[in-house]
Amino acid sequence: MRIRAWYAGAIALAAxxxxxxxxxxxxxxxxxxxxxxxxxxxxxxxxxxxxxxxGEGLWKKPAGPKNASLEKxxxxxxxGVVKGAYxxxxxxxxxxxxxxxxxxxxxxxxxTLHGLTPAQATARPFGSPDNRSDNDALVAWxxxxxxxxxxxxxSAHAKEKEAFALGEKIFYFRGGPYDFSCATCHAADNTRIRxxxxxxxxxxxxxxxxxxxxxxxxxxxxxxxxxxxRLNDCFRQQRFPELGFASDASIALTxxxxxxxxxxxxKAPTIKR
Amino acid sequence: xxxxxxxxxxxxxxxxxxxTGPSGSASDAAVRAKAVETMKTSFKERGIAKxxxxxxxxxxxxxxxxxxxxxxxxxxxxxEKANMALVKPPSDGKYLGDWKRGEQIAxxxxxxxxxxxxxxxxxGNCYACHELSKAEISYGTIGPSxxxxxxxxxxxxxxxxxxxxxxxxxHAYTACSFMPRFGAQGILSxxxxxxxxxxxxxxxxxxxx
Numbered sequence: 405m406r407i408r409a410w411y412a413g414a415i416a417l418a419a420x421x422x423x424x425x426x427x428x429x430x431x432x433x434x435x436x437x438x439x440x441x442x443x444x445x446x447x448x449x450x451x452x453x454x455x456x457x458x459g460e461g462l463w464k465k466p467a468g469p470k471n472a473s474l475e476k477x478x479x480x481x482x483x484g485v486v487k488g489a490y491x492x493x494x495x496x497x498x499x500x501x502x503x504x505x506x507x508x509x510x511x512x513x514x515x516t517l518h519g520l521t522p523a524q525a526t527a528r529p530f531g532s533p534d535n536r537s538d539n540d541a542l543v544a545w546x547x548x549x550x551x552x553x554x555x556x557x558x559s560a561h562a563k564e565k566e567a568f569a570l571g572e573k574i575f576y577f578r579g580g581p582y583d584f585s586c587a588t589c590h591a592a593d594n595t596r597i598r599x600x601x602x603x604x605x606x607x608x609x610x611x612x613x614x615x616x617x618x619x620x621x622x623x624x625x626x627x628x629x630x631x632x633x634r635l636n637d638c639f640r641q642q643r644f645p646e647l648g649f650a651s652d653a654s655i656a657l658t659x660x661x662x663x664x665x666x667x668x669x670x671k672a673p674t675i676k677r
Numbered sequence: 678x679x680x681x682x683x684x685x686x687x688x689x690x691x692x693x694x695x696x697t698g699p700s701g702s703a704s705d706a707a708v709r710a711k712a713v714e715t716m717k718t719s720f721k722e723r724g725i726a727k728x729x730x731x732x733x734x735x736x737x738x739x740x741x742x743x744x745x746x747x748x749x750x751x752x753x754x755x756x757e758k759a760n761m762a763l764v765k766p767p768s769d770g771k772y773l774g775d776w777k778r779g780e781q782i783a784x785x786x787x788x789x790x791x792x793x794x795x796x797x798x799x800x801g802n803c804y805a806c807h808e809l810s811k812a813e814i815s816y817g818t819i820g821p822s823x824x825x826x827x828x829x830x831x832x833x834x835x836x837x838x839x840x841x842x843x844x845x846x847x848h849a850y851t852a853c854s855f856m857p858r859f860g861a862q863g864i865l866s867x868x869x870x871x872x873x874x875x876x877x878x879x880x881x882x883x884x885x886x
Contacts, residue, residue: 573712576744578737580730581789581864582857589819591745597805597817606745643789645730646723653719656712 459545468518571660774871
């Protein structure tokens with residue numbers, strides 16, 4: 405109900421802000437100001453809460469061929485423990501003998517607990533207004549339960565170390581028709597593409613700023629977008645093929661970026677341009 | 678296959694590889710090879726973006742090793758020489774096209790993404806990384822400002838030739854540049870290359886105003 409009211413307001417504001425951002429003659433400073441205004445207007449609410457609420461429902465409701473809920477899903481801190489779990493992912497899971505990020509683990513639990521096939525559990529990684537994604541909602545809810553937690557991605561296990569090392573190489577891998585890598589756009593301080601500021605993901609401060617603020621409600625899209633979505637969209641701009649959802653490269657790259665954010669307070673879901 | 682390619686790249690520039698510490702070591706090359714393998718099984722072709730985009734040429738694979746640092750001198754010289762050999766002069770010997778069309782090409786950011794098709798017009802997206810004309814204030818800063826490019830450097834044939842070569846293949850002058858190789862990689866056509874070179878070089882272009 406409260407959500408309803410400000411959601412309508414949010415859409416009106418969003419429309420105004422997107423128009424302002426697109427306007428010719430708009431400079432970076434005033435774009436930032438618009439976003440700040442928008443954030444303040446939404447101080448006691450973020451449309452991401454709609455996804456969080458739906459995700460909590462999906463977590464608790466018995467579903468699938470096994471008609472079981474996800475409440476026994478072990479996200480790394482023990483079965484059913486959601487609080488703070490995201491701040492310690494990706495991590496090694498002994499039951500599958502591999503490193504998993506949140507999305508991969510959720511898909512795993514939807515297979516083992518709901519009884520879905522792996523294909524069903526990963527069928528719709530990213531939603532659109534007319535075709536919502538359960539993954540988006542579950543991720544929104546699980547991440548919201550880490551709000552305020554300190555990023556503490558483990559690296560004791562050999563496979564955790566390996567994932568990090570592979571992720572680092574993937575970050576610097578140059579290829580495709582434009583010779584781009586993540587580092588082309590994210591390895592220097594204070595650069596931007598057009599007017600969009602680019603975080604320096606090779607430094608702790610930049611990685612912390614970026615990683616701890618996803619997922620985000622994207623004003624320009626009217627959608628909640630996950631960190632995996634962000635990676636996918638950057639690979640598209642990189643002129644690469646499509647990064648497979650819950651793939652090993654995706655887990656490794658996420659492990660690299662998440663661990664670089666260690667020590668920072670997790671703040672998402674947030675709101676972004 | 679890629680393992681050997683990377684190993685060969687390292688062997689050929691052994692001094693450089695050894696000199697960069699862990700980033701040039703054998704174990705480092707092994708991790709890189711594993712990363713390439715992992716990527717090949719993790720990506721899916723989509724639309725025009727096929728999996729062969731993950732096949733690195735030598736420049737890409739060598740430059741990936743030096744992450745953000747410039748490669749050592751011998752390596753840089755080798756990369757620049759190899760890329761200089763790929764620069765093809767315009768077929769009629771004329772470097773300058775139409776700066777007005779060049780401005781449109783500099784503005785356009787589409788092309789080669791899996792969200793594009795073969796029919797999508799391809800741009801140079803120079804403004805993503807460079808300031809060019811003063812009228813366009815929405816420009817990026819990954820590359821240096823190109824405002825007054827020819828006004829500062831001169832309008833003569835040598836500079837025209839340099840501008841052509843730089844846009845054609847940035848690595849011919851700066852090994853492991855972050856700038857795409859617009860000619861050598863077949864991103865822009867010969868006519869489009871002339872048009873953006875005119876944007877940089879024409880005295881009437883807003884770049885030189």
